[in-house]
Amino acid sequence: MKKAVAEILAYIALWVMFSSLAYAYDPSPLQDFCVAVNDSNSVVFVNGKFCQDPKMATANDFFFPGLNVPGNTSNKLGFMVTQVTVNQIGGLNTLGISLARLDFAPYGLNPPHTHPRGTEILTVMEGSLFVGFVTSNPDNRLISKVLCQGDVFVFPIGLIHFQQNVGNTPAVAISGLSSQNPGVITIANAVFGSKPPISVDVLTKAFQVDNNTVSYLQAQF
Structure with missing residues (x-):
């Protein structure tokens, strides 16, 4: 009986360990912040970035100007994204979040893509968007909806998704992502x-x- 209980506890411990690993995308910070710098002489290297001495941090390490500026949508897709990731704000390093502004010309399209390292939550600021994502094999079910100003929609991590402006005026959305560098395919x-x-x-x-x-x-x- 004791052996059986011990085996069950061991299986539970392994399950917890592997579950934790499976959901650990960006590492949890072990200090207030770790501002990323392009300096290989820095002593600490965390999450793919060198860290600045915390005592050297300034407000500008946590600041990005200009998200109010429309992106240039004069391209084949009629779409432009303005990213605010760890590459734009060094202070995002290890914090596990980022942001993006999405600009759409009339009937513009953000084509089917995935973010391999982050879930996306999108808020429509202007216009209306047809959005959707496709579930994984074997169902490949399309879950979609038309969003209007103020509406919010979530795209689960790793799933193929898209957004299209369905109006004859420009549209704007803001996306939050659960990674400092969610990537895009x-x-x-x-x-x-x-x-x-x-x-x-x-x-x-x-x-x-x-x-x-x-x-x-x-x-x-």
Whole structure:
């Protein structure tokens, strides 16, 4: 009986340990802050960044100006993102959050993409957006909704999602992300614009189209 109880406790301990590892994306800070600097002579290296001496920190290490400035949407997609990650605010290092401003021209599109290291929560500030994400295999279910000013929507970490302006006026949204550097993988760019290119044979079989179609799509990226 004691052996059985011990085995159960051991399994529980292992489950807790591996569960904790699975959900530990950005490390928890062990000090007030760890301002990232581009100085390899710094003594502390945390979460991919060198840390400045905390005594040297100033207000500017935690500051980003200009999120009120519209992004330039004069491109093929009619979309521009202004990121506020650890690369823009060094003081975000180890804090596990970031921000972005999304600007859409009329009918502009933020194409299907994923954030491999962060969940996104989006608030529409102006206009209206059609948004959605796709659940993982095998269901691949589309969960979508049209959002208006003041509406909020969540995109779970790692899932493919998109936003499209469905109005004839510009739209603006603000996104918060649960990582200091959530990353982004734009699906079309990654699949058809990889360097070196993915084999045409692989893509024709994966997408069930002919070689000419794949070659045309690769040429676009």
